[in-house]
Amino acid sequence: MANRFYDEKNGLWYEKQGDYYLPCLELPNEETEPIGIWGQWHKRYLKQNHRVLYMNLLTNGKLNSYLADIDERAEELFSRQVKQMAEQEGVTEQLKLENQMKWVARMNNIRSRATEIVNTDLIYT
Structure with a gap:
């Protein structure tokens, strides 16, 4: 043969x-689309915790587009949360001019909380 x-x-x-x-x-x-940090975190989560879904997406050729979509949605949610929290808490450009260290501390706190929200709602679900 x-x-x-x-x-x-x-x-x-x-x-x-x-x-x-x-x-x-x-x-x-x-098609390969660039995948940001949110998509990479979700990919790692799928590999470790949802192997069947990960392999199905990989073998069907839909993994990259799925991760790019998750990354885009996560980035939008993160930006929206940061903006809303900053407005609610009065973290403005005026505060940035008056007291930079206070502004940085408050923005870091807001970004940390927004990251946790995105992780809970999109990345680790």
Whole structure:
């Protein structure tokens, strides 16, 4: 038998590896979009906690677009939360001009809380 052959029953090519014929499998091509930190965190979470979903997305060629969507939604939620909290707590440009250290401390606190909200609502669910 040849080193490579096509099986019409299942539509796969097989290649000889040592004494065995193994199917020539390839992942489907998918468009690669840049994935930010939120998408990378969610990918790590899926790999560790939802392996079946991760593998299904990977083998269907939808992982990258799924992670890019999660990343975009997370970034929008984060920005919206930071803006709303800053307005509610009176953290303004005027405060930044008057007392920079207080402004930095309050903005860091707001960003930390917004990060926790995004992690709870999108990344680790």
